[in-house]
Every structure is written in structure tokens, then in C-alpha cells.
Amino acid sequence: MSESIAKIGIINISDRASQGIYEDLPGKACLELLKEWLTSPFEPKYAVIPDEQDQIEAKLIEFADKENCSLIVTTGGTGPAARDVTPEATEIVCEKMLPGFGELMRAASLKYVPTAILSRQTAGTRGSSLIVNLPGKPKAIRENLEAVFPAIPYCIDLIGGAYLETNDDVMKAFRPSPSK
Amino acid sequence: MSESIAKIGIINISDRASQGIYEDLPGKACLELLKEWLTSPFEPKYAVIPDEQDQIEAKLIEFADKENCSLIVTTGGTGPAARDVTPEATEIVCEKMLPGFGELMRAASLKYVPTAILSRQTAGTRGSSLIVNLPGKPKAIRENLEAVFPAIPYCIDLIGGAYLETNDDVMKAFRPSPSK
Amino acid sequence: MSESIAKIGIINISDRASQGIYEDLPGKACLELLKEWLTSPFEPKYAVIPDEQDQIEAKLIEFADKENCSLIVTTGGTGPAARDVTPEATEIVCEKMLPGFGELMRAASLKYVPTAILSRQTAGTRGSSLIVNLPGKPKAIRENLEAVFPAIPYCIDLIGGAYLETNDDVMKAFRPSPSK
Numbered sequence: 001m002s003e004s005i006a007k008i009g010i011i012n013i014s015d016r017a018s019q020g021i022y023e024d025l026p027g028k029a030c031l032e033l034l035k036e037w038l039t040s041p042f043e044p045k046y047a048v049i050p051d052e053q054d055q056i057e058a059k060l061i062e063f064a065d066k067e068n069c070s071l072i073v074t075t076g077g078t079g080p081a082a083r084d085v086t087p088e089a090t091e092i093v094c095e096k097m098l099p100g101f102g103e104l105m106r107a108a109s110l111k112y113v114p115t116a117i118l119s120r121q122t123a124g125t126r127g128s129s130l131i132v133n134l135p136g137k138p139k140a141i142r143e144n145l146e147a148v149f150p151a152i153p154y155c156i157d158l159i160g161g162a163y164l165e166t167n168d169d170v171m172k173a174f175r176p177s178p179s180k
Numbered sequence: 181m182s183e184s185i186a187k188i189g190i191i192n193i194s195d196r197a198s199q200g201i202y203e204d205l206p207g208k209a210c211l212e213l214l215k216e217w218l219t220s221p222f223e224p225k226y227a228v229i230p231d232e233q234d235q236i237e238a239k240l241i242e243f244a245d246k247e248n249c250s251l252i253v254t255t256g257g258t259g260p261a262a263r264d265v266t267p268e269a270t271e272i273v274c275e276k277m278l279p280g281f282g283e284l285m286r287a288a289s290l291k292y293v294p295t296a297i298l299s300r301q302t303a304g305t306r307g308s309s310l311i312v313n314l315p316g317k318p319k320a321i322r323e324n325l326e327a328v329f330p331a332i333p334y335c336i337d338l339i340g341g342a343y344l345e346t347n348d349d350v351m352k353a354f355r356p357s358p359s360k
Numbered sequence: 361m362s363e364s365i366a367k368i369g370i371i372n373i374s375d376r377a378s379q380g381i382y383e384d385l386p387g388k389a390c391l392e393l394l395k396e397w398l399t400s401p402f403e404p405k406y407a408v409i410p411d412e413q414d415q416i417e418a419k420l421i422e423f424a425d426k427e428n429c430s431l432i433v434t435t436g437g438t439g440p441a442a443r444d445v446t447p448e449a450t451e452i453v454c455e456k457m458l459p460g461f462g463e464l465m466r467a468a469s470l471k472y473v474p475t476a477i478l479s480r481q482t483a484g485t486r487g488s489s490l491i492v493n494l495p496g497k498p499k500a501i502r503e504n505l506e507a508v509f510p511a512i513p514y515c516i517d518l519i520g521g522a523y524l525e526t527n528d529d530v531m532k533a534f535r536p537s538p539s540k
Contacts, residue, residue, distance in 0.1 A: 080456055080485050081518045088456075096260055096268075099279075099459075100286045100297030106460045114510035114534045117460030118518070125260050150294035158261045158298070174294045276440055276448075279459075280466045280477030305440050330474035338441045338478070354474045 006162030009063035009072035026075035029138035037171035056089035064129035070161030076136035094124025108147035186342030189243035189252035206255035209318035217351035236269035250341030256316030274304025288327035366522030369423035369432035386435035389498035397531035416449035430521030436496035454484030468507035
């Protein structure tokens, strides 16, 4: 809350990207979207790691607890294959799960591909960090993050993270009026 | 099943309402809706308690097991903030979770506010009681309960609770034909 | 993967069907749909068992581990009643849950009946087997399986099961292009 600059973690989870076989296009796609949408300053924290549950958990914990990232997005590892363990790692490190994120992202992807239902992507909070799983393909990353981003700044307010401001022309964040 | 009058529990979960800082508008909103929709008689059981998980669990258990409420609605405490623990308490006391309620209520709220995905509200059964989490704001309570209420009387039939009848002009309950 | 003929398990879970009181219409409905949609050969494995969680678990494990079924569909036992335990059994035997299946099937059923939200049906994987819970009524079985089937062949590819091909005129399976 008192930090002047928000930290945002971007973790590309991919066996092949972590070995340098693939370029880190998903991570770059996330960063591009954040730069396009956010008007408040932020410092990105970056990682490319393999589909190993313990490494994913360790990186999420590091970005949440040590780096105090208000938002951490992951890319990849959400499918049904044996090596896809991003949601498992996310559930273990999170204190509260937010099923509405996964529901809305799958519904958003369903407009494009019927295999959207195979994604097990989820979201949750750990302390003052919001963790959101995204797909691995840049096009799908945009479709998914676009769907849920309007709710992200207010979510981060509620958990005591940094105050994010967006460019309303391209991404309108919503904050309900304070009346309860 | 054999009770002539259904009991319906209404639990307003709010630190401030339980301290008398806020008036219990959410509970009153629930009661108004039930009076508007139900034609069969019911006896409301009422509580206003703070966002304390053990107190929520105890009240849910009391209303389910001792008061034999066929329906228990909670208001508030479903967001991502640290003090929001209504879904956690609900999951602990329920025997079966009904994820379709949360999905539909979030989808209904999404028509109004993009922050609908931040609600972790859920529903489940404990014995012959159906427990449904609702938001804290009266307007959102109506939008949410309106979405799921058509399925509630039949759900209560299936778990052996009281037989609820609605005024079809304002709330049409659906009971499938008995053919399997 | 190397099997020439896919095995598909069909398990009708119903106290009354397992006692012979009801004809096994749900299982027959599944088989009819599979015959209508699939052009690749498959061998059905068939069972009718009561709503007993341990028997459901045992049959799912047998069809997955011993019979190597690439797909196992269950019918019935997904509601909120005390005897409805199909989702519980499914969750216990599965390694990964796929919440998108239940979400989409409930959304599909909601177009027909508001009580769709009472279904707790889910899906998940165990080894190279995809397990999908379906409702008990033949009409609802079609509505549900139709909604998710386009994603099923690719899901089975991802978990190393048999390669299923469909008749695109009646059921178009979707496989994304291999580019990551």
C-alpha cells in the first residue's frame, strides 16, 4: 500500500522456454499488455522456469513474500497433461482461491476455441499478492487477461497491495463506490 | 419434510453490522425477497455475526442441525480480503458443495460489475439444509438470489427439507417432472 | 496411444437400474451418441452399478487402469441428494480435475432447466483416461456431452490416450495447431 512503485511478477512456466529452446514470447506478451494498460508505474519481476511444481511454488512464494509483488501472472502449464502443474502449485501457495477468474477466462476463451474447457487455470491470493494463471499462447494470454483485468486493481486494493491505475481508453479498471 | 412451516435462516456476516455500526440492511433485503417470492409459510431465523470463521461455522451448524432450517442464506464475507471467510466456513460445515450456484451468481453479477469475479460465494448442503452465500449489498443480493432461486425449492425437496411454494408471477420455481 | 482400437467406458450409476427396476437407458443413450459422432473404431466397456461410492471408485479404476479406457463417461448420481456420490468418487480417483467441463455442462443445461445448477458433475483425468460425469436423463446426456465433446479428442491426445476421430458433419472435434 505504501510502496510508490508496484511490483508485478511474470513467470513463464515452460520446460522448453526454460531450456532456451523457445523464446519467452508469453512473458513478453504479458509485459506488453501491462505497459499498454497501466498508467501507474510498475517494476516487473521476471522468471522463466520449467514445469516443476516445487520450482513454481518456490518462485511464487519468492515473488509474493520477498519481492512483495502485488500481482503475479503465470503463463503455461494449465492443461491436462502430466507435466502441467501450474494450478497445483498455485493452489498450494495461495491462501484464498478465486474461482471466478478461471470461470471467466475459460468462458472468454470458449468464444475462440472449444478446447478452452481443458484449461485448469485459476487465481488466488497470498498475503497482499494476487496470483493469476494465464495460458501459454500470446493470443490467448491477451484474451484471458483482458477479460479479468478490469477486476484486478480493486482486488489488489482489497488485499492491501499497490494502487494500480489504468488507461481507461484501452482498459477500464472498475472500483465500486465505497458505500456498503 | 413433515414440518408444516419451513424455517429459513438468514445470517448477516459483517464485523460492522454485528457491532451495530451498520444497520442490518442485507438481512432485511433477504427477508423482503423471501416474503415477495414465497407463498408457503416460513419462519425466519435471524442472526448478525462478525467475520469470524468459528462463529460463522457455529451459527450455520445451529441453524442447520438444531433449528432444522431448510434454507440458510448468508450475506457478506465472500471477497478476497483477509477478513472474508464466509466461503471457508461454508465449505467446512457442508457435506456436499454445489459449485453451480457460485458460477451462476458470479455470471449474474458480471452483467452489472466486472468485479463479480472477486466473489468466492458458494453453496452446499448439510443434512436437509441448503446453505447459499450471498453478497453484502442489497442490490447485489437481489441480483444473485433471483438467479438461483428457481432451483432452490427443488434442491430442498431432494435433500428432504420443507416444501417451498413460490408466487409464479414474480419467482417461478422449477421442479422437473418425476420421470427418470 | 499405440492401441489400434480405443476403449470407451460407460458406467450407469443408479440404484434402480442396477437392480433391474429401470432399463439402462442412460448407458444406451451414451453409446448411441458415440456411434453417431465417432468415425474411428472403439470398443465400449459397459457397467451398471448402484450409487455406492466405493463401487463407483472401483469401477472407474478398473476401466482406467486395467481396461485402459481413453474415455470413461458416467451417468447419474451428480445431484445434491444423499445417495448422489458420483462426483465424490470421481474426485477421489482422478489425478487432475478439469473444472471447465462441469462449468460448460451446467451452462449448457441452464438453457433448458434452471435446476441445472444442482448438478455437481465434474471431469478429470486418471493416467491416460479422461473421466466425464453426465446426468442421468438421456435428453440431458445429449445436451451435456454435445457441449463438451469437441474438446474431448484433443484432451485424450494430451494425456496419451487413443486417437479419436469424429464425423465433422455431426460433431466437430477441435485440435489446435501444434504451434506453441
